[in-house]
Amino acid sequence: MMINSISVKDFNLQHTLECGQFFRFVKHNGWYYIGHRNKLFKVKQKGNRLLYSNITETFLKRFFNLDFDYDRIFKKTRNKHISKARNQFKGLRLIKQDPWECLISYVCSANNNIPKIKKMIAQLCKEFGRKVKLDEVIMYSFPAPGKLNSKNKIKNCVYTGVKTKSILEINKKMNSSRLNQLKKQSYQTALNKLTQLYGVGPKIANCVMLFSLDFLEAVPVDIHMKKVLVKKYSLVDACDTRLTSKAMNCFGKYGGIFQQYLFYQQRIKDKD
């Protein structure tokens, strides 16, 4: 298989993949093998070169958001916590995920840790997707909208009845084109439509909007971000929706990007 490469700047592959935004990848022989929709490709970073195989350069640039100017965004904020997190994880970029895959993935994320989220998604792909192979690595394509229609099989993958119900309902009511239409709506409209889905609250909706629908102002507030908001910004609220609004007011137009740096920093801190 042919290996290609491009020059990258302000990009760190490890931070980008391991910061907790994205779940379908494995490390093998120094490469990251990445599954997305029906694709399986591999990438590896050597300094300012990004090596890749089994995808086009166009796809790679779009997926890793490589043409987006992060310096410009971070220059606008004088917040010391954000600047510090940026220095610590320079090169972390938000991945442009497929909206359908992102929505189902984050429904799995509720009240779970990241290794288990990865496992549940991998099980859904194995049960409902098609086998794809690259080198010695075998993965499975992400089940297309409409395919997630067997209650028992879903439950074997995600364990809980609540998540099974949620995935069944989303599979029936939602699809890629409806999700893509939300990109044109206002933040509030898109949020309302997503949170109408069973199992999708403000946190998951903000993840889907930030990671797949281009709402860079969306700030998902989970357990880690709550700690950050209290300790560093003195923001507290018993109501998640109000706390999210406060955080978004505080962080501004690109708040979701800043959030990802702060989230990763806090998550690493909690581990040790």
Add this chain to the structure above:
DNA sequence: TGCCAGGTCAACT
């Protein structure tokens, strides 16, 4: 053993 994880919903007051 007990607590927690990229939360959400239903059932209370």
Add this chain to the structure above:
DNA sequence: AGTTGACATGGC
């Protein structure tokens, strides 16, 4: 409108 408990599992 605000608060509380259930949810299934694995890792520490």
